Amino acid sequence: MNHTKTFEVIIIGGSYAGLSAAMALGRSLRSVLIIDSSLPCNRQTPHSHNFITHDGKAPRVISEQAKNQVLKYNTVKMVNDLAVHGKKVENGFEITTESGQKFRANKLIFATGVKDIMPDIKGFSDCWGISVIHCPYCHGYEFKGQKTGIMANGNTAFHVTSLVNNLTNDISILTSGKSDFTIEQYEKLNQHNIPIIEKEIVEMEHKNGHIKNVLFKDGGKTGFKAVYAHIPFKQHSEIPVSLGCELTDQGILKVDMSQKTNIPGIFACGDSASPLRSVSYAVATGTIAGAMANMELTQDRF
Known part of the structure; x- marks a missing residue:
């Protein structure tokens, strides 16, 4: 993949929320990197419902269509890898992946979702x-x-x-x-x-x-x-907490109405930041996170 190592925004998680955030940013000509490990929590679900215009479609069909549309924006790039470490650096953040790649950005958006903890029940x-x-x-x-x-x-x-x-x-x-x-x-x-x-x-x-x-x-x-x-879950990624992001009592990332976490420059959207686990809500919060990250970049530089 041809890209520089520095971006304006890194989005960790390339499912519905992350792709929606990327579209909002790509349409504003922001340089964006999506890091995705291709393990959505609904990968076993045969059909997605209650999402107007996509009712009844397989989740992977919706996400593939979204990915194809988002990557048509030339400033948006995607890498199939697992983000394993993050740290604060001057003017932003650095993310290290499982393969050893390092990327930097001014803003981070976590769309990493949650991992359901299965009970010890056969089947x-x-x-x-x-x-x-x-x-x-x-x-x-x-x-x-x-x-x-x-x-x-x-x-x-x-x-x-x-x-x-x-x-x-x-x-x-x-x-x-x-x-x-x-x-x-x-x-x-x-x-x-x-x-x-x-x-x-x-x-x-x-x-x-x-x-x-x-x-x-x-x-x-x-x-x-x-x-x-009703089963317990945990954050799919430990990076947000390692960077200081707060969790709610439910174990989701604490965000405001703009999808901002308590750490300046870090946003969260989708299931990792909401108990309302639906495709439509993930898309909505992703769009907000992308737009608000773009607004902050604008305020920083205009």
Whole structure:
């Protein structure tokens, strides 16, 4: 790849948020480098939904189309590599990649996303994003009217169940241990005939990621077409925190309305900086981050 080692902006992460930021900057003739390791968190998901004009498309199709459009802007370059280290230098930042390349820029945009931490349940990771899902808005319509499990507990389980109840009347809550609801929540669940299964889950029985049964430690099993799961996550990249960027209590990068972190010159967008994990929201925050980085460059130099 022919490029200089110095750019106005380095974007780490080349999925929806990062590409949107790059487009905003490329259209302002900013020299931009996107560093991407090609491991988006939704790579197993067969279809993306709730994104107008792209509803039902495979996520990789959307990202490939976006990449082709963004790289038509001559000032935007892309390298397939993993950013592993970052440091503050005079007038900006330096990023080192896994292959040993070093790049510098005045501004950084982190669009690195998050990494889901899979539970120790056989078959879970094979079904993740296919029939074990995280969001009613992204996937719920495709499982409307189907037998559905909610793998969560307490307030989270109650919240997700209330949303999913509009899509199907056949719901069971899977707490995989003692349930934890308020008296009012138990009463509401009983009113809607929603059973709570407290038995420990040991396996998701499936075929090519499409769940058939949830198997329990006591040897029993229950059939489902879909299971919503609330699982922990961590930042996909440790570089932002190493540079001093703050995290929220949820573990996402803390940003303001302009997608600025607490460190001057560093922005964050997409899943790494928002609990709203959707393609459309990632695109929106990427556009904001790119525009605000461009504004800062303008203010610095005009």
